[in-house]
Amino acid sequence: xxxxxxxxxRFMISMKMYFRYPVNVLMTxxxxxxxxxxxxFMGKAFSVNGSIEGFEKYTGNSDYIGFMVLGFMVSAYVxxxxxxxxxxxxxxxxxxxxxxxxxxxxxxIALLLGRTLFQFLATTFEVILIGIVCxxxxxxxxxxxxxxxxxxxxxxxxxxxxxxxxxxxxVLIAKxxxxxxxxxxxxxxxxxxxxxxxxxxxxxxxxxxxxLPMTYVNDSIRALLLGQTPLMxxxxxxxxxxxxxxxxxxxxxxxxxxxxxxxxRVGILGTH
Amino acid sequence: xxxxxxxxxxxxKDIATLFRYPTWFISVIIxxxxxxLLYILTSFAYAGPDRRGLTVFQRVAxxxxxxxxxxxxxxxxxxxxxxxxxYGGYLREEQLRGTLESNWLCPVNKFSxxxxxxxxxxxxxxxxxxxxxxxxxxxYGIKFTGNLFEWIIVFLILFPGVYGLGMIFASLxxxxxxxxxxxxxxxxxxxxxCGITYPIYIMPNWMQFLAKFLPFTFGIQxxxxxxxxxxxxxxxxxxxxxxLGEGVIFLVLGMFIFKSVEKRVKISGSLxxx
Numbered sequence: 001x002x003x004x005x006x007x008x009x010r011f012m013i014s015m016k017m018y019f020r021y022p023v024n025v026l027m028t029x030x031x032x033x034x035x036x037x038x039x040x041f042m043g044k045a046f047s048v049n050g051s052i053e054g055f056e057k058y059t060g061n062s063d064y065i066g067f068m069v070l071g072f073m074v075s076a077y078v079x080x081x082x083x084x085x086x087x088x089x090x091x092x093x094x095x096x097x098x099x100x101x102x103x104x105x106x107x108x109i110a111l112l113l114g115r116t117l118f119q120f121l122a123t124t125f126e127v128i129l130i131g132i133v134c135x136x137x138x139x140x141x142x143x144x145x146x147x148x149x150x151x152x153x154x155x156x157x158x159x160x161x162x163x164x165x166x167x168x169x170x171v172l173i174a175k176x177x178x179x180x181x182x183x184x185x186x187x188x189x190x191x192x193x194x195x196x197x198x199x200x201x202x203x204x205x206x207x208x209x210x211x212l213p214m215t216y217v218n219d220s221i222r223a224l225l226l227g228q229t230p231l232m233x234x235x236x237x238x239x240x241x242x243x244x245x246x247x248x249x250x251x252x253x254x255x256x257x258x259x260x261x262x263x264x265r266v267g268i269l270g271t272h
Numbered sequence: 273x274x275x276x277x278x279x280x281x282x283x284x285k286d287i288a289t290l291f292r293y294p295t296w297f298i299s300v301i302i303x304x305x306x307x308x309l310l311y312i313l314t315s316f317a318y319a320g321p322d323r324r325g326l327t328v329f330q331r332v333a334x335x336x337x338x339x340x341x342x343x344x345x346x347x348x349x350x351x352x353x354x355x356x357x358x359y360g361g362y363l364r365e366e367q368l369r370g371t372l373e374s375n376w377l378c379p380v381n382k383f384s385x386x387x388x389x390x391x392x393x394x395x396x397x398x399x400x401x402x403x404x405x406x407x408x409x410x411x412y413g414i415k416f417t418g419n420l421f422e423w424i425i426v427f428l429i430l431f432p433g434v435y436g437l438g439m440i441f442a443s444l445x446x447x448x449x450x451x452x453x454x455x456x457x458x459x460x461x462x463x464x465x466c467g468i469t470y471p472i473y474i475m476p477n478w479m480q481f482l483a484k485f486l487p488f489t490f491g492i493q494x495x496x497x498x499x500x501x502x503x504x505x506x507x508x509x510x511x512x513x514x515x516l517g518e519g520v521i522f523l524v525l526g527m528f529i530f531k532s533v534e535k536r537v538k539i540s541g542s543l544x545x546x
Contacts, residue, residue, distance in 0.1 A: 027453045034460030038469045039314055045332045045470045046318035046325050054320020064318065094368065179295040183302050190310055196317040 006106045010114025014084075018122055028126040032072060032133050039068045039195060040138055058197040059222070060229035066142065067222060069134045071194035073127045074218050077120075077157050078192075079185050084119040085112050085164035086181040089171045108260055109253070112168060116161065142225035149224045152234075155241045156217035162248030169252075169259040193218045198231075213244035275384040282388025290392060300396075304404030305411065308346040311469045312339055312412075333471050340414045340500035345468030347404050348430065348492045351397040352462055355434045356455045358396060360441035362389040367446070382534055383527070386442060390435055397434075401427065417502035425505060426495045429516045433487035436522025443526070443533040462488050487518035 043064045046052050051062040059067060089112075092098035101111060134140035142149075170180050191205060192198075192214035198206055209215045216237040223230035230237065290296060315338060319325035330336050363386070366372035375385060405423075408414040416423075441454045465483040466472070472483050483489045494511035497503040505512065 021453075027456055030460055031456060034456065034463050037464040038311065041467075041470045041474050042311065042315060042329075043318060045329050045474050046315070048328060052318050052320075052325065054322075054325035055318050057320045058317055174295050175293065179299040183298060183306075186306060190306060190313075195310055196314045199321075200313050200317045 003107050003110045006110035007114035007117060010111055011118045014115045014118035018118065025126075028129045029133055032069070032130045033137055036065075036068050036072060036134065036138065040065060043068075058199055061227060063226050063228070065134070065138045065140055066226040067197075067228065068195060069130070069138070069140045070142075070221050070225060071189075071218055073130055074153065074156075074214065074221065075189040075194045076123055076127055076130065077153070078160060078189055078214060080119050080123040081116060081157065081160045081164045082167055082181050082185040082188075084116045085161070086167040086171045088112070088115050089168055090175075093175065102260075102264075108256070109165070112165070113161070116164070120157070143227065145224040149221045152217055152220045152224070152238060152241060155238070155245065156213055159213055159241065159245040159248045162245065162250075162252035165252030165256040166248075169255045172259050172263050188212065188214060191215070213241045213248075216240050275381050275387075278380045278384035279388040279391070282385055283391035286389060286392040287395070290396075296396075300399050300403050301407075303350065304347065304400055305407050307350060308339075308343045308408075311342045311346060315342065315469075332474065335496075335501060337414070337500050339412055340408075340416075341496060342469050343404075343408050343412065343414060344496045344499055345466075345492050347401060347408075348488060348495055349459070349462060349466075349468045350400055350404070351427075351430065352434050352437075352488060353459050354396050354400060355390075355393040355438050356441060356458050359386075359390050359393040359435065359438035360455055360458065361445060362386070363442050364445045376538075383530065386439065386530065389442075390438070393438070394431070398427075414500070416499050418498040422498045422505055425512070426491070426498050429494070429512055429519065430488070430491045431519070432516065432523045433491065433519030436519060436524070436526040439526030440522070440529050443530040446537055447533050462486065465489065466492055468492065485518070487515045487522065490515040490518070 043052060043055075046054070052064055053062075055064050055067075056062045089098065092101060102108065131140065131142075167181060167184060174180060189195075191201075191209045192212045193209060198209040198215060201209065210231075216231070219231050220234050220237045220241075222228045223234060315326070315329065316323065319329070326338060329338060333341050335341055363372060366375060376382065405416065409416065437458055441458055445454050462468070465475075465479060466486055466489045467475075467483070472480055472489060475483070490511040494508045494515060497508035497511065498505070
């Protein structure tokens with residue numbers, strides 16, 4: 001079975017399952033309100049005459065809602081990678097199809113990639129909806145640098161998939177996805193400045209944040225779309241995000257193939 | 273007596289499953305630590321590098337203990353969240369495993385099955401809260417006020433509401449066959465309306481009006497009064513009574529909806545479908 005046929009088949013399965021539960025699509029309209037409202041109202045509690053002076057000192061302007069919404073959009077992609085890769089394995093374990101799927105002569109990475117590819121499209125659709133909902137609910141707007149911002153975002157997402165392979169390896173060993181995916185996903189989002197400028201964190205955490213490519217994705221997108229002050233020139237940030245693709249893919253791919261071989265040798269794919 | 277045996281058997285089975293996947297322990301240690309941090313650091317970002325903005329929030333919130341204020345709100349939210357996922361999604365989990373229909377065919381009270389499932393959620397909620405209090409004291413240096421008896425009372429008055437809501441969602445999930453959306457609606461409404469990180473009077477009037485129909489709004493306020501504002505149970509009795517009263521209404525409503533949905537899915541024969 002060719003690599004692309006496997007991706008296509010997995011894409012179709014994911015699509016059918018997604019549309020089988022249409023309530024999920026409706027949730028997309030509600031989720032941004034749910035996650036962003038605490039930040040929005042907290043911001044209101046801090047604001048004097050509609051502006052938050054303290055926040056402006058960190059970011060260059062007082063658009064905390066734009067800051068939050070863009071962070072939320074980027075985090076939607078991070079979560080998509082982690083959940084679709086990590087949780088799909090646990091789902092298949094539970095459904096009892098993981099061992100049979102993996103016994104087929106299909107490329108394992110293609111099996112994971114096909115599912116993620118559909119989730120990527122679904123997330124993009126949801127991110128557009130988030131933008132519309134937040135525009136009407138919180139007055140969210142961006143400037144015209146959308147194409148440039150997409151280039152930064154896509155590069156970051158390609159690198160993240162390599163990290164997703166690492167998560168998949170952990171799920172295969174631990175036989176449980178929820179806590180692993182939940183904690184790594186949330187920690188990565190928090191440390192990379194999803195909800196606050198990283199300079200707020202203690203110095204040790206700032207150091208970790210500066211190693212994470214998602215920090216630069218968040219930062220560059222905000223600089224491009226909201227005119228906020230970036231951590232460093234955008235060219236340098238793009239270079240760091242691009243280098244991370246190679247690091248994550250090499251490290252993630254190597255770990256995943258090691259764990260996969262071990263699982264096959266020990267014969268633990270069918271158990272959970 | 274038979275009901276007690278069912279409750280015990282379900283709880284025993286669930287606790288055995290929990291210990292089979294020890295990764296949950298990581299969540300118990302890490303979640304209470306990092307979840308409030310997200311809001312605490314955001315509040316620092318709003319306050320600015322010199323933290324001068326904190327005085328604005330302190331005036332609005334009515335306390336100088338901003339970290340404590342946020343931590344109590346998020347701690348209650350986490351307890352409700354755990355219950356929603358475990359308890360609210362319990363029947364759906366059984367459905368996915370393919371064991372729901374066979375369990376349902378047993379000549380036992382179905383309500384006992386749901387009560388048994390509630391025990392695991394309760395154990396987890398208590399563990400999260402205990403670990404949270406220890407971590408907040410040792411790591412964030414939060415000084416909690418009140419005594420153990422008052423803390424237990426505050427915790428207990430939240431339970432009828434949490435389980436009532438959990439029961440409503442467990443029933444709806446059985447019918448709608450989708451957990452994520454239902455749980456997200458429940459915890460989302462609480463997140464928006466109950467003021468987990470801000471005083472509710474910051475919201476527009478219509479949202480404040482809706483917030484008063486949720487027991488958690490009063491539960492969170494009572495918890496803040498006791499745990500960080502050094503008030504006694506008598507001083508916050510208004511919040512305690514409303515939290516408990518509304519919680520009991522949720523519980524009765526939950527039982528009623530559970531019975532209706534149980535009847536409906538049996539007639540339509542859709543228990544095993546997902």
